[in-house]
Amino acid sequence: MQHDKRNGRGLHRLIRAGKSSLAGFTAAFKHEEAFRQELLLVVVLFPVALLLGETGVERALLAGSLLLVMIVELLNSAVEAVVDRVGLDYHLLSGRAKDMGSAAVFLVIVHAIMVWLVILLPF
DSSP states (O other): OOOOOOTOOOOHHHHHHHHHHHHHHHHHHOHHHHHHHHHHHHHHHHHHHHOOOOSHHHHHHHHHHHHHHHHHHHHHHHHHHHHHHHOOOHHHHEEEEHHHHHHHHHHHHHHHHHHHHHHOOOO
């Protein structure tokens, strides 16, 4: 297997990965309204999660559920971008891919709501 010198190793690779991640965040913020809306909720709710969680585990679950929403939204946006890159004409598989990505976002939002309710509401 031949080594690709463009990817580098060690610190150089980490710096390139960091730049790519920042470019991904920037693109999502610029082009994805859902990402901006969810980011606003995370900015508001993340400190609330740290304040309302009574234990480290509760704080981790509350805050982590918010981060999970952002992760899945980024993956969904990536799927949509690739599908759109392939072609903007309707295709059954393209529609299916976008619908599945949307379903994943929906499920992770339901998951986050469930985590918050189970932790914060007395049963």
